Amino acid sequence: MDKFIEKASVLIEALPFIQQFRGETVVVKLGGSIMEHKDGYSRIMQDIAFMECVGLRPVVVHGGGKAISRAMKENSIATNFVHGLRVTDEKTIHVVERVLNREVNPHLVGIIQQYHGKARGIYGEDIIRVEKMTGKDPETNEELDWGYVGKVEEVDVEPVRAYLRSDIVPVITPLGKGPDGHLYNINADDAATAIACALNARKIVFLTDVPGLLRDAEDKSTLISSLHLSEIDELINRGVISGGMLPKIRGMAGAVKTGIKKAHIIDASMPHSLLLELFTSEGVGTEITK
Numbered sequence: 001m002d003k004f005i006e007k008a009s010v011l012i013e014a015l016p017f018i019q020q021f022r023g024e025t026v027v028v029k030l031g032g033s034i035m036e037h038k039d040g041y042s043r044i045m046q047d048i049a050f051m052e053c054v055g056l057r058p059v060v061v062h063g064g065g066k067a068i069s070r071a072m073k074e075n076s077i078a079t080n081f082v083h084g085l086r087v088t089d090e091k092t093i094h095v096v097e098r099v100l101n102r103e104v105n106p107h108l109v110g111i112i113q114q115y116h117g118k119a120r121g122i123y124g125e126d127i128i129r130v131e132k133m134t135g136k137d138p139e140t141n142e143e144l145d146w147g148y149v150g151k152v153e154e155v156d157v158e159p160v161r162a163y164l165r166s167d168i169v170p171v172i173t174p175l176g177k178g179p180d181g182h183l184y185n186i187n188a189d190d191a192a193t194a195i196a197c198a199l200n201a202r203k204i205v206f207l208t209d210v211p212g213l214l215r216d217a218e219d220k221s222t223l224i225s226s227l228h229l230s231e232i233d234e235l236i237n238r239g240v241i242s243g244g245m246l247p248k249i250r251g252m253a254g255a256v257k258t259g260i261k262k263a264h265i266i267d268a269s270m271p272h273s274l275l276l277e278l279f280t281s282e283g284v285g286t287e288i289t290k
């Protein structure tokens with residue numbers, strides 16, 4: 001009997017959260033690191049199907065960095081990252097397009113459908129307009145050139161909204177079209193943030209392979225569960241936020257500044273962490289507040 005009461009209480013605990021989030025858009029960025037673990041991302045797609053079923057409007061933006069690097073190696077193309085962004089020449093963009101648009105994206109859409117959710121892929125370049133990424137090396141002050149890497153200028157959210165109105169989960173790749181009509185590669189955290197801002201989403205959640213932002217990246221017990229906007233610069237200057245965490249934290253900060261109520265980083269390797277974050281009062285991962 002106790003077992004049944006316990007199950008019912010779990011459902012009842014979710015009620016106020018479902019009521020609060022019904023009809024709200026939540027952007028979920030799925031990192032390529034977690035896609036290396038089949039069980040992990042399959043459970044996440046199940047969580048996404050659940051979210052949609054109880055009336056939320058999830059939008060998935062996915063990466064695939066590790067799969068791209070693997071495909072490049074198979075094609076004997078050298079991988080080169082500069083300040084966290086993949087240097088993308090003509091050969092590389094072909095691999096990036098194939099892996100993201102034609103392998104990872106349909107695969108994720110297929111898993112949501114296996115869980116009886118409705119989902120459709122959107123090629124980023126059909127909705128995202130970019131400028132070529134520019135920047136200077138902070139040490140040498142030299143101009144940097146990443147090739148076909150884009151900085152988001154504009155997102156056409158209408159196709160995304162049209163899917164959401166039909167209870168279809170849009171699954172979007174981080175690619176864009178440049179002013180020259182060429183295809184550009186975009187860091188998936190940046191693409192997710194730009195899409196969340198353009199949609200005026202209620203929340204953005206970054207799913208990755210660590211528990212959240214750690215004070216010491218090697219020690220999982222040093223989780224920073226809540227971070228105020230004003231603390232970010234100091235943590236970047238001290239080198240605490242580096243590598244793959246930089247675009248996430250910068251994106252979260254930008255999103256919160258533009259009015260998105262909550263931005264989170266959570267551990268996708270923890271089963272159903274997305275549901276726990278959304279539908280229970282347990283806080284998981286790192287959240288950024290204004």
Ligand SMILES: Nc1ncnc2c1ncn2[C@@H]1O[C@H](COP(=O)(O)OP(=O)(O)O)[C@@H](O)[C@H]1O
Nearest residue numbers: 031032033208210213214217240242243244245
């Ligand atoms: N302070 C930090 N806390 C947690 N992770 C960090 C930190 N600094 C750097 N990292 C690195 O960021 C990685 C997550 O970013 P990334 O590899 O881009 O993941 P994803 O593919 O999910 O976007 C972690 O695996 C970790 O190696």
Ligand SMILES: CC(=O)N[C@@H](CCC(=O)OP(=O)(O)O)C(=O)O
Nearest residue numbers: 032063064065085086186187188
């Ligand atoms: C410009 C740039 O670096 N683009 C990324 C796009 C994929 C991505 O960001 O994937 P993760 O989320 O798995 O890191 C890349 O080519 O790896």
